Amino acid sequence: MRTALVMGDGPAGLLAAISLRRARWMTEIAPSRRGARAHHGHVHxxxxxxxxKIEAVAGQGLAGWSAADLLRIDGAAPPVMTQAPIVDPAALVHALSRRAIELGAKLVEPRMAIPVEDKAFDxxxxxxxxxxxxxxxxxxxxxxxxxxxxxxxxxxxxTAGSGxxxxxxxxxxxxxxxxxxxxxxxDGRCMMTLRCADCGESPVSPFRLLDSVMLAAGHDWSRRMGKIGFDPNPVRHRAPFARRVEVTRSAGGPPLLRIGDGLIQTAPRFGQxxxxxxxxxxxxxxxxxSGSSPASAVATIEASADRRWLAAMIGAASEPLLAA
Amino acid sequence: MAVTRRNFIAGTAVLVAGATKATVAFAKGGGTIELEVVGARRLAGMSGEKLRAALVKSVRLQSRLEQPVKMQFLAARLVDGEIADLFASDGFELASGAQAFPGDMLFPGDMLFPGDMFFPGDMLFPGDMLFPGDMLVPPGEPRAARGLLGRVAKDTLLRGGAGNGIVFFVLAETRAVSSRGLGVPTRRG
Incomplete structure (x- = not known):
């Protein structure tokens, strides 16, 4: 039986581990050493x-997300209500972790580096x-x-009251x-995420933002928002609009497949x-x-990241034209 | 073991009707790059592999910079604002004063990205950072990926007096660059 080592226990690593187990690979998961990441605190x-797609890999009935009413407000246009999934990243990761373990993936010690020459892994x-x-x-x-x-x-x-x-x-x-x-x-927790190209050192007051949203949302939705109270200290996340990480190796060893934010990161991140x-x-x-070699999977995923990178850069290039 | 960090900026611009040259302007007086399409009119009506082959022969870049610049070059053919073909080069370096023929080596066939592959699954175009609900926009709405790029390209071409054509994008590796591309009008085909 072929053996894989997955480094990272976020959504990408756990979904990879679940996929590998379903394809009958022996799979070890080495958790990351990192602490809580700033962008996990934003609305996803x-x-x-x-x-x-995630449930097609991990199985149905996954905890950590649910469908909810979504109100879209686009400037002065009339708001539109629809449904959307809302994700609690920590709960989703917990649910994925449980699925991976149930399927037989084995948790091992975190790694300080990638064992690129370890022949124990395929x-x-x-x-x-x-x-x-x-x-x-x-x-x-x-x-x-x-x-x-x-x-x-x-x-x-x-918080947003009870109910x-x-x-x-x-x-x-x-x-x-x-x-x-x-x-x-x-459970009554609430979160407000403001996105901007460059807000400076301190953005607009959350209470002023909330007032404006209430005005734009209309009477019924304003009542829903009436009991919201914010901690005035926000979480800040600042990053390049797009980031692509390329890795080349000088020696042989098992194929190295990279996925998730460590491969390509593009805005908007929380969902993208x-x-x-x-x-x-x-x-x-x-x-x-398909039975193709892991190396071909590596090449395919790297190519998809290249396309994302180009798309992001074209998007960035397009903004001045759109603004004009 | 080595870690390098590179910074890229990208842009587009317009080729005015009848012209075949555009200037890539660099910020802070850093110089320019001249972008030329030789025999632009011959590209009219071409598509797919034939267009790729023609671009290989017709695109010229000339550096007027003091420093070498690493860059990447893209070309998109638009029909009624929709992407019909998209070509992307590998990265290459343009030395000061040098002329490059990016098509010669930089439009390999397997880098041909029809729009459907370029934006898999009708995903939000990452450049469209303006609306947080965009992840929920149903496929086909104007803010979907191809729609946005289509708007940009259409706008570029309309400034040049045409509705269909080819738009060029340049990505350059430097913090100070403000790069541009150009649009070449074509007839519908």
Whole structure:
């Protein structure tokens, strides 16, 4: 039986481990050493198609996400209500971790570097979410390509009273905010994420933002928001608009497959990241199912990351034209 | 073991009607790159492999910079604002004063990306960072990936007085660059 080592226990690593187990690989998961990451604290809004892909890998009935009312506010246009999945990243990761273990994946000690020459493995999966692990590894050269444009998010957390109501508001051009999410979880926790190209050192007050959203949302939704209170200290996440990490190796050894944020990261991240992971896992599963070599799966996923990088850069290039 | 960090900026621009040259302007007085399409009119009506082969022969870049610049070159053919063909080069370095023929080696056949492959699954175009609900926009709405690029390219071409054609994008590796491309009008085909 072939053996794989998956480094990283986030959504990418766990979905990879589940896919490998389903393809009957012996699979070890080496958790990342990193602590809580800033962007995990933001609102994650994902489309149903991505959730369907994730459940196609991990199985139905996955905890950590649910469908909720979504109100879209686009400037002065009348708001539109629809349904959308809302993800609790920590709960989703916990659920994926449980599925991986149930399927027989084995948790091992975290790695300080990628064991690129360890012949005990037929495949190495770096899903550690950054270039740090690869950068520490002898025999690997790492190139980190970043867009010049910066993407920045601020998130405030708070409470929204009692009750089991859950909903999300996604707004554009409200109170001068390019983009804004406001969500209420079933337990009354709420979160508001503001996205901007460059907010400076301190963005607009969350209370002013909330007032503007209430005005734009209309009477019924304003009542839903009436009991929201925020902690005034936000979480800030500032990163290049797009980041592509390329790794080349000077020596042989098992194929190194990289997935997740450590391969390609593009804005908007909170949802886009999951979608990209789902795409990469689909490519990996297709390669495993076809019986092609792991190296071909590596090449396919790297090519998909190249396309994402180009798309992101064209997007960045397009903004001045659109603005004009 | 080596870690390098590179910074890229990208842009597009317009080739005015009848012209075959555009200038890639670099910020902070860093110089320019001249982008030329030789025999641009011959590209009219071409598509797919034939267009790729023609681009290989017709695109010229000339550096007026003091420093070498690493860059990547892309070309998209638009029909009624929709991407019909998209070509992307590998990365290459353009030395000061040198002329490059990026097509010679930089439009390999397997780098041909029809739009459907370029934006798998109707994903949100990453450049469209303006609306947080965009992950939920149903396929086919104007803010979907190809729609956005289509708008950009259409806008580029309309400034040049045409609705269909080829738009070029340049990505350059430097913090100070403001790069541009150009659009070449074509007839529908």
């Amino acid at each position: 809004q994902i489309d149903f198609a991505t959730m369907a 495949l190495l999966v770096d899903a550690s979410g950054s270039a740090v692990l690869a950068g520490r590894t002898a025999g690997l050269d790492v190139a980190i390509d970043e867009s010049d444009a910066i993407d920045e998010c601020w998130t405030w957390r708070g 089991d109501d859950r909903w999300t508001i996604a707004a554009r051009d409200v109170a001068g905010a390019a983009g804004l999410w406001l969500t209420r979880a079933v 990241g999951f979608a990209q992971i789902a795409e990469q896992i689909e490519l990996m599963r297709a390669a495993l199912a």
